[in-house]
Amino acid sequence: MANSELTKSSVTTQNIVQKLWNLCHVLRDDGVSYQEYVTELTFLLFLKMMEETGREDRILDGYRWSDIAGREGVDQLDHYKRALLDLGKAADPVVQSIFTDAQTKLRKPANLKTLTTAIDSLDWFSAREEGLGELYEGLLEKNAAEKKSGAGQYFTPRPLIDCIVRLMKPQAGEVIEDPAAGTAGFLVAADRYIKDHTDDLYNLTPAEAFFQRNNAFVGIELVPDTHRLALMNLMLHGIEGPITLGDSLSPDGEALGKADLILTNPPFGTKKGGGRPSRADFSVTAETSNKQLAFVEHIVRALKPGGRAAVVLPDNVLFEDNTGKRLRQWAMELADLHTILRLPTGIFYAQGVKTNVLFLTRGKADRANTKGVWVYDLRANMPAFGKTRPLRADDFAAFEAAYGDDPDGGAARADEGPEGRFRYFSRADITARNDNLDIAWLRDNSDAAEDDLSDPEDIAAAILGHLRAALAEVEAVDAELAGEEAVLAEVEA
CATH class of the missing domain: 1.20.1260.30 (N6 adenine-specific DNA methyltransferase, N-terminal domain)
Incomplete structure (x- = not known):
């Protein structure tokens, strides 16, 4: 065109x-x-x-x-x-x-x-x-951009989704999963990529085309109204895959089966009431109410050997001790956690939440798969994103070039040194850091970036974001304390 x-x-x-x-x-x-x-x-x-x-x-x-x-x-x-x-x-x-x-x-x-x-x-x-799918997706995007709607928590920015999909290169015939489907933005983008690279499915056999329409895309969404939006979005894009209403941290998630590719932005925070995952196959995060940690365990377990994933996660997954540390150690054994993208602040509805994209590949064996981690810092010295400066596709161009053409992170890469944005840390380096993956080295001169926000809605969203982030931390501490008290009570009994 x-x-x-x-x-x-x-x-x-x-x-x-x-x-x-x-x-x-x-x-x-x-x-x-x-x-x-x-x-x-x-x-x-x-x-x-x-x-x-x-x-x-x-x-x-x-x-x-x-x-x-x-x-x-x-x-x-x-x-x-x-x-x-x-x-x-x-x-x-x-x-x-x-x-x-x-x-x-x-x-x-x-x-x-x-x-x-x-x-x-x-x-x-x-x-x-x-295309009516484009129209409906545009409506969802408009709703997410409207700060007062509160819908941004279900809508990952389109430029970020498209960047991740381009790097992960979904293929026809693969099972592609989103265990926190939201409005199905990742699945729609993956379908669009596949169609663009397979002559809009016309070069597939009837059986292969049926698989793409009905079985290639799977997922779960917890919120009923958001589940409706996801089904509508998928249907208008010609996808009728099994996107179910349920909880991936329950047996519903285990029933999803194995996937070749997982693309997701799971919810942040703790399960309501401090509840724990109810998965029989969970071991590392079975006793935590921290949802993002539990989703990481689901993703690693749900990948087929050689399967790949890209997941948006908050900073605490990278540095949290106890369960968080055990989870990172376990995940780096079973999978090759080859790349971390430190995302700018302000690109989601909660501007105070700092996030990353973790790129990993499930190993063929279950030992020592992560030899080292490449970290790209797209957070330091970045603009104040918001209504007046929205996120754009070209904001990811340098990262995509540095990442390379191999979805599994195996392309030739160059460490840009302490003044650059892309650096390599060996498994020994990470062990020396007590397995803390919250790695930053650039001097960030954009600490006052939120002072540069000019749109009142952006300013309000930034304040609200900080409050939500603080509340999430309080809830996490409260849930852990409640768990410890329960254990003490059982011991005393």
């Missing part, structure tokens, strides 16, 4: 997304919060997009788009409520999953009519030409 066509196409999607987002004012007038907005809109968009794509045979008779949009007043609102209830019992498993326990927050019939009329008036011809 020519650049001018690409620009025109992108502008078309942006315009439609903005019109959809403007409908949030109608929903807010009816008491619908930002957190509920996209879920509410998803129900209506699903029905409309089934009409636009000629797949209304998946929808129960009487509840298709025209059956709802053509009604007026209280009759329309009542019929829409019945539709949500009955579609949650549909025979089609995807339709059923999207509408299970669905409820509308709309109370005023006039507002529903405004929504259906506005949706009908959109430029659906252009949307179909560009």
